[in-house]
Amino acid sequence: MTDSDPKPPSRFRRALGAVGRAALLPVRGAGYLVRSGKAHRHFFLPVLNGALGDQLAARYDARAIKMSFRQAERDVAVPDLRLTQPHQKTVIFLHGLMGDELIWQAGFQDAPDTRRYGPRLAAEAHIRPLYLRFNSGLHLSENGRELNRLLTELVETYPDAIGELVLVGHSMGGLIIRSAGYYAAQASLNEEFGENQKSDESEKLSQHEALSENGELSQRESSPSGNSSFLIPHSSLKKAPWLAHLRSIFLLGTPNDGSWLEQNSHLTAQLLQRIDLFPTRFLSKALNKRSNGIKDLRFSILVDEDWQDAHADDLTPPRTPVPPLPGVQYHILMGAWLRSTRPSALREYFGDGLVGQDSARGHATFGDEAALLAGASVRTTVFSQQHHGGLLTHPGVFQYLKQWV
Template sequence: MSESEPNQPSRFRRVMGAVGRAALLPVRGAGYLVRSGKAHQHFFLPVLNGALGDQLAARYDRRAIRMNFRRGGQDVAVADLRLSEPQQKTVVFVHGLMGDELIWQTGFQDAPGSRRYGPRLAEEAKLRALYIRFNSGLHLSENGRELSRLLTELVETYPHAIGELVLVGHSMGGLIIRSAGYYGALSPGAENQPTSADEALNDDLRKKNEALQVAQENEEATDNASILRPQASAGAEPAPWLAHLRSVFLLGTPNDGSWLEQNSHLTARLLNRINLFPTRFLSKALNKRSNGIKDLRYSILVDEDWQDAHADDLTPPRTPVPPLPGVQYHILMGAWLRATRPSALREYFGDGLVGQGSARGHTTFGDEAALPAGVKVRTAVFSQQHHGGLLTHPEVFQYLKLWV
């Protein structure tokens, strides 16, 4: 018998130790769930709004999120941002479906003391980082209009503080940015000219916005007539923020639509066509998903498309939203499946939620000859990265740092 054997724990003690650890697993698991719940409680409202935000807004529910800049976990009016550094490059981060501004800053499972893209870029690239939070249950075009209005207010309030403007959007956030560019390029003065067929809807949406502002009486009233698409007039000046815009980063953005929502739409239609009570019930339940989610089917960025009588067709109308002249677009996408999988499968599933073909945006960015003057498109694929992983990947950060 060796000298070390007496110091070894007996078999009985090893067994009892294993039993004790097994007995503590439920306690440790419950503790983890509690800590995780506390860390993620800020997601409650964003998730609720992503699922039912349009319905919350329709009934003037105080839980309906209103688009705003965010700082320290609070809404901040543009006038209260107090930007002073002259001509500083400004990066505006826009989250995705059911997200909020914190996805750009920190995460529960991140290493202690680590920071995400926003704070790191602000420090290492010496730029200004601003964050937007919005109701992701509303139509993409409604949020696009409001983002354009906020950016206009930003550059008009701080004409000497805003230098180059860079927009970074994850998933749905990238679509909101594209929609904002579309409306910003139209005549601001024409935003008060809805068509007669849309006047009732325009009035209804105006009332919703007014109701959501009751708790913010000191805030400057917004132009709520900008819910419907304006008619551009010849020689009209675009929104002033476009003159500052230099780059747009689209992280995992479904530029040509989401295969997941396309399948949900098809399933709801099929269940309804079967026309039995259980299938009709399931179809109605599926169709309760928010307008923002439904718009993801083919990335509907313009009001007329979701207002069209054929909006629910299998191939609905889709107004082209071209890139903005003189802007460099960066398309960053994940490749979730291993390279050993069939290429068609990897292309379809992409990062797990957004297919690679949709992320590339063939209908928008695919034809180089058709791109507006000065538009440049760069594409980067990050291997074995899922949709959420694009928010924490070190190589994605290095790409942003290099090109921002």
């Protein structure tokens, strides 16, 4: 060591520095928590609603989220969206359980200036992105009916601004899209059925007048219009304004046939209740406090009548089929979390870690291609070694969206 080299700090100084750094750790930790809290403050309320949102809404708690379009982290009424560009392709994004609209735009751990699917598609595919936030603790069908109402209002308010309509849903969001489609189609069928009834009444009146004048009445066969969820005539969808614009639906990690995680939670709660001891009754009641939205994920209950049924809590509850909409292309994008070296049965069951692959494919809904209604089609794509949340940031998923949106 030469005379010009700086002398190393003494042991005393090193010890003093270590004590000082240790003393500052709580301050630095608190600072990190504050910064993290600020970055995630928008997320606390959606998490609360996902867990207990039905109870918040039942007592009109101000923290209960109401489904709304969102801009700049604020609820925006449909007339205030001020859509002006005519006939622009519009893509509407719906988050999943305990999520919010920002998952489509940016993430806390993303690199600076990183843009997620919504902003990137707007810039590169020249579409109009719209984002919705909803109370994920409510029944899926309650959110589905409200989505149907909002989309109807959107198209009626901006008949010239909305071109093709594309819906993108992650996890629970995909189920709510399907529920909204069911209620829109049923409303169209009911309207058509009402018009048929009016037509029949008018025809009967004409026949009655002819009988009065001619003294005879020709008999005609007639058959009432059905209201089956299996039959959705393509012509009837013209009466549902937003369905007439709908071209594609993207389901990202959507449990179309139910969640194995919620199925196990339900079974656990039932077993604890049957043991019928004080500790097990307590645990069962605590477990059953989870929201209606979470409970509906057991078999993806999309229709009011199913969760209102007296057998809704049975191991095999009633489940009204919700078929694909005619004239709509469905894109099922799902992750495969486990490596390909794992047994195939295990990989199928766990899927992306939260949604099994069989459920994501939706065999009960999309499995029989021959039974799909006119114009409906399904494309299924698997992204290897991707977990449930990773579908929101995967480059391959974005390229797929960009190609098919």
